[in-house]
Amino acid sequence: MKAVPGKNLKTFFVDAIRWNLKGSIPFQIFRILLLIGMGVGIYAYSFQARYGLSVTGMTDIVSWGFYISNFTFLVGVAAAAVMLILPAYMFHDPDFHRVVLIGEGVAVGALIMCLSFIVVDMGGPLQAWHLIPGIGLFNFPSSILAWDVLVLNGYLLLNALVPAYILYSHYMGREADERKYRPFVFLSIFWAFSIHMVTAFLYQGLPARPFWNNPLMGPRFLASAFAAGPALITLILAIIHSTTSYKIDPKVFNKLRMIIVISAIINLLMLFSEIFKEFYFPTHHSISAIYLFFGIDGHNSLVPWIWTSVSVNLAATLVLAFNPGKNNPKVLLPACAFLFVAVWMEKGIGLIVPGLIPSPLGEIVDYLPTWVELGVTLGILCLGITVVTWLVRTALIIEQRYED
Amino acid sequence: MSSQKQDEAKTTIEDVLEKPSSRRKFLKGASIAAAAGSAAVAASYMSAADPASAGELKLRWQEYFKKNYRIMSQEEKDETVTRLERLAKMQDNVDVQIGNEPPVEKVLFGYAFNITRCEGFMECVTACVKENNLDRKTNTQYIRIFEMEPGQLDPSTGDGQYYHKVPVDDKFYMGAQCFHCEKAPCIKACPTKATWKEPDGIVVVDYNWCIGCRYCQAACPYYGRRFNWGKGEVPKEEITTKQHYLGNRKRPMGKMEKCTFCIQRTRKGKLPACVEACPTGSRVFGNLLDPDSEIRYVLKHKKVFRMKEEIGTQPKFWYFID
Structure with missing residues (x-):
């Protein structure tokens, strides 16, 4: 192990910032657009800070909306990094080993977005310290939300620290010691499943909401996440492959496609099972599903939404499974994008909003997000993308220099 | 800044x-x-x-x-x-005057609602809004009254939006509010222990400790909780000034609130505002531990049932038929 003169933890961070501030003109424009997006988010949030959540479309009946929908979906995207971590670190798959850092960067970005969505959804964000064990009062283990706070922050830490250690070692020009990080990798694999199961249990554990109180919720969360997450990572890898000098082996794309197809098919099977249960013999517990798929008494704002989602999901899964373009990226990449959007539509709004409709006393209302919610969401998405680009750019530069 | x-x-x-x-x-x-x-x-x-x-x-x-x-x-x-x-x-x-009266020993509050007598006048709702300083801007109400068709006993099948002369022939009326469950899902859900059951059975919220995540609202099977989406507004001359920390004091924006069985009144031996206001005597409130109380009489001699009994939340709120 040789020490590199003039390199230490400080230069590691300075270099990371320096590399990220430099870049081509289009890259700078991209960065500025992201900044503008975040500005819109802050502007929109300023209304919420002043007038409270009354500026959102939420009501006492639909008490969770666009924010929690996006949160739920992004937990899946974060968890999906495990589909790269598992083969890369456990089975020592050399192809995945080269891209696993990118997957972990995406997970960190997704988690930061998740936590931001929780904070903007809170009525009293200034009281968030009440959640800190020791200073506040933490309702653990009774409240599943308390569990969720723990698992999300833990997963963020694991997904930030393991890659940081590996990158720092490579930056210093030495091999990362596998004995040191392997236990944490094991832990993070277990943890990835836990973040998604716990988030599912958040909903699944509520007998007040028959639409959510369904044992298939957790497994279905995982299946849809392992389809949508790798689809997003495929798109990001394709962008990296075509815009940087860091080339991705085609084998990686093939393997990812297999993961996506298998997960998407399992997801569709479980969707079919749920639909069968709700509609073969509808009970008064099926009202939410009826509202979602067919509308009730003229309240049908989600009907086109869910049918679009289901049909796009089905079509994209078929394209990815049968591969009609014979590995033509012009066919597969749009299919990945469509699959990602379809799962977002269904695992976001399509899951959260109908769970709250009708109210436990049978009242049916519609929910539409306001411009404030859309603006804040745009801001958080831009924040997440910024985080991902910063992390991935740093990682790629270090890895490329290390490989040379 | x-x-x-x-x-x-x-x-x-x-x-x-x-x-x-x-x-x-x-x-x-x-x-x-x-x-x-x-x-x-x-x-x-x-x-x-x-x-x-x-x-x-x-x-x-x-x-x-x-x-x-x-x-x-x-x-x-x-x-x-x-x-x-x-x-x-x-x-x-x-x-x-904000009180912090503790629960009275050997008291466990319970509530009963006579569905034969109620005629849907909603005096209870008005009294509740006034007593508890509920937000007038968004028209927050703790109590819901449903107009029911004969043959139904579940308020979720009734009409909660009726606006016409009452009572209507062949219809009956059912009220719903926070049922102060013995096994309350909202308490289990709260991540910061900001809502809990007091020894006298009242489920309360610490409005200042609540972080406004609304998980309790999702967990409540009875639509018993209300959120302060904006800043509550009550005309100054209409403010009820006798308050309780866990009751009808001013709620901050972004916090959860709910029926407290009028804790500011009942802990001083008075009846909740809704019970006092009811013109038909449909509402019965009292100490479940007192064998001579009216609520115990109702539970012993009337046919009673509770809403969504199958969930196992054990509400301390019974419906009964004369």
């Missing part, structure tokens, strides 16, 4: 920390730095909305750092109540 405001914030924090009090013990070690940092943000945030005097800011700091009500000592409870009364005077120029 102007530097002037920051400085102001710092001085106030120092004031608070310098003062030897129980608060100081609470904020020890590293938590001081973290808490003070967030407080500085909070201050500028709040004072940006409406400029406040130094005295008022100081009270707000002390309020910001106070504990959850259930773990406060009696002295701390008295202090916070005094601060809240002073703040009400400073901010809204109203004189309120």
